[in-house]
Every structure is written in structure tokens, then in C-alpha cells.
Amino acid sequence: MTYRTTAPLALAALVLAPAALAQSAALPFTETFADSGENFLNTGFAPLEFIPGTDADGSGFVRNAVPSDAAGDMGLVVARIEFNAFDPTASASGGAFIGDFITGDISTFSFDVRHDADAPIDITARFSPPTRFPGAFPLVPQSVAPSEDFTTLTFDLSFASLGFEGAPTPALFDQIFSNVGNIQIFLGTDLSTVSSGTVNFDFDNVAIAVPEPTTLVMAGLGGLAFCQRRRRA
Numbered sequence: 001m002t003y004r005t006t007a008p009l010a011l012a013a014l015v016l017a018p019a020a021l022a023q024s025a026a027l028p029f030t031e032t033f034a035d036s037g038e039n040f041l042n043t044g045f046a047p048l049e050f051i052p053g054t055d056a057d058g059s060g061f062v063r064n065a066v067p068s069d070a071a072g073d074m075g076l077v078v079a080r081i082e083f084n085a086f087d088p089t090a091s092a093s094g095g096a097f098i099g100d101f102i103t104g105d106i107s108t109f110s111f112d113v114r115h116d117a118d119a120p121i122d123i124t125a126r127f128s129p130p131t132r133f134p135g136a137f138p139l140v141p142q143s144v145a146p147s148e149d150f151t152t153l154t155f156d157l158s159f160a161s162l163g164f165e166g167a168p169t170p171a172l173f174d175q176i177f178s179n180v181g182n183i184q185i186f187l188g189t190d191l192s193t194v195s196s197g198t199v200n201f202d203f204d205n206v207a208i209a210v211p212e213p214t215t216l217v218m219a220g221l222g223g224l225a226f227c228q229r230r231r232r233a
Contacts, residue, residue: 024099024100025099025100025103025104026096026097026098026099026100026101026103026104026106026180026208027096027104028104028106028207028208028209028210029093029096029097029207029208030205030206030207031092031093031096031097031205031206031207032057032059032204032205033050033059033060033061033062033204034058034059034060035052035059035060036050037049037050037062038062038092038093038094039082039084039090039091039092039093040062040079040080040081040092040093040203040206041079041080041082041092042064042066042078042079042080043064043066043070043076043077043078043080045080045082048062048063048064048079048203049062049063049064049065050062050063051063051202059204060204061112061202061203061204062079062202062203062204063200063201063202063203064078064079064200064201064203065198065199065200065201066078066191066198066199066200066201067191067197067198067199068117068191068192068194068195068196068197068198068199069191069192070191075186075187075188076186076187076191077184077185077186078123078185078186078187078201079184079185079201079203080092080182080183080184080185081093081097081182081183081184081185081206082181082182082183083095083098083130083181083182085130093206097180097183097206097208098130098180098181099179099180100177100178100179100180101157101177101178101180101208102174102177102178103178104210105210105211106157106177106208106209106210107156107157107158107209107210107211108154108155108156108157108207108208108209109125109127109154109155109157109183109207109208110152110153110154110155110205110206110207110209111152111153111185111203111204111205111206111207112150112151112152112153112203112204112205112206113144113150113151113153113185113201113202113203113204114144114146114147114148114149114150114151114201114202115144115146115199115200115201115202116146116199116200117146117191117194117195117199118146118194118195119145119146119193119194120143120144120145120146120189120194121143121144121187121188121189121191121194121199122141122142122143122144122187122188122189123141123142123143123144123153123185123186123187123188124137124138124140124141124142124155124185124186124187124188125137125138125155125183125184125185125186126182126183126184126186127157127176127177127180127182127183128176128180128181128182128184129175129176129179129180129181129182130179130181130182131181132181132182133165134164134165134166134172134175134176135164135165135176136162136163136164136165136172136173136176136177137162137163138155138156138161138162138163139161139162139163140161141188142155150202150204150205152205157177159173164176185203
């Protein structure tokens with residue numbers, strides 16, 4: 001379900017691409033890694049390893065084998081979903097995760113993950129424009145225990161659920177999420193405390209999504225109840 005831009009791009013278009021992204025609404029999308037690693041990158045911006053044909057639907061997943069001494073502090077990036085300004089067709093998933101999340105009503109970011117460390121690891125994400133700064137991140141990382149099975153993590157992208165690199169204002173939220181150009185999946189745990197060797201991180205079914213219809217209905221009912229309370233007051 002990955003789309004790619006195949007038309008030739010002039011140099012001027014490449015230069016203006018980050019600005020154009022701000023006007024393009026991001027659409028709900030799930031990357032299942034049907035036949036490649038889809039330009040997901042590792043800590044050092046090299047492609048993640050693609051493991052083919054292991055899922056029930058015939059698709060694969062991507063892997064990052066990370067030495068436990070790769071970072072001496074918290075915050076190690078284990079997967080990068082990047083906009084490539086020099087060649088937009090080489091962006092992760094053809095650019096499916098890039099653009100205006102606000103206009104597109106994108107409300108969650110989720111992915112399946114597993115690892116083989118010796119203890120649970122906190123995992124979270126960071127979102128930023130193509131310029132990489134400022135960024136926003138979920139206030140609460142999620143803990144993933146070592147397992148042979150995937151765990152699905154879902155992060156709420158509402159203003160109240162996020163921390164910001166700067167004063168937490170609606171204007172900063174709009175600046176970031178109206179023009180998302182980079183998503184980083186990173187750790188909130190120092191790997192050296194949970195492993196003495198290499199830790200394999202596997203990722204699958206990476207997705208951005210809009211609110212479920214039931215969520216919208218409940219929100220609408222909540223708003224109606226609020227209005228009724230105001231009228232009674």
C-alpha cells in the first residue's frame with residue numbers, strides 16, 4: 001500500500017518541497033513492508049534490514065541490530081522515518097508519513113515492535129518538520145518486554161499528550177504537525193543496562209490514523225452534554 005512519486009522533479013521543486021509539504025494533508029496509512037524496507041533508516045541513517053515473507057499475509061518487517069554500547073545515555077534513535085529533500089521518491093514509504101497531520105486529521109501514530117534484550121525497554125517517538133527542529137514527543141513512553149511476539153504501541157498525538165522542544169503552545173503544535181517531515185522512534189532506556197550484546201529491534205505495521213468513528217461519536221456526545229449543562233446553568 002506504499003505510494004511513490006515517479007514523475008521527474010526539477011531542481012526548483014526539490015528546493016521548494018519542504019514548503020509544499022505544509023499544504024499537503026497526510027492521509028491514513030499503514031506500512032506493512034510487503035517487499036522492501038521502504039527506506040526506513042537506522043541510527044546512522046543507513047537502511048534498516050528487511051526480513052521478507054514472515055507475516056501471515058506474506059509481507060515482512062524491518063530490523064535494527066543495535067550494540068548495547070551504541071549510546072551511553074537515553075534517547076538512542078532506533079528507526080527513522082524521514083523526508084528526503086534531495087530525492088523525495090527516496091523518502092520513507094514514498095513520503096506517506098510526511099505532510100500536514102492537522103488538515104489530514106491524523107490523531108495517532110502506532111507500530112508493532114519486539115526486541116530481544118534481557119529486560120523491558122521504554123520506547124517512544126519524536127515528530128518534527130523537515131528542518132528537524134523543533135520537535136514534539138509523547139509525554140509517556142511505553143514499556144516493551146522482550147518477546148518473540150510483536151507488541152503494538154499506539155501514541156496519541158493530541159496537544160495534551162505531547163511534550164515540546166520549546167514552550168508548549170498551540171502555535172508550536174501547529175508549526176510541527178502542519179508540516180511533519182521526520183519521525184524518529186527512540187528509546188527511553190539505556191541499552192547497556194538491559195543487555196551486554198546486540199539487541200535486535202523489529203518493526204512492522206507502522207501507521208498513522210484518524211480517529212475511529214466511535215471516538216468521534218463519543219466526542220460529539222460529550223460536546224452535546226456539555227452544551228446541555230451550559231444551557232441548564
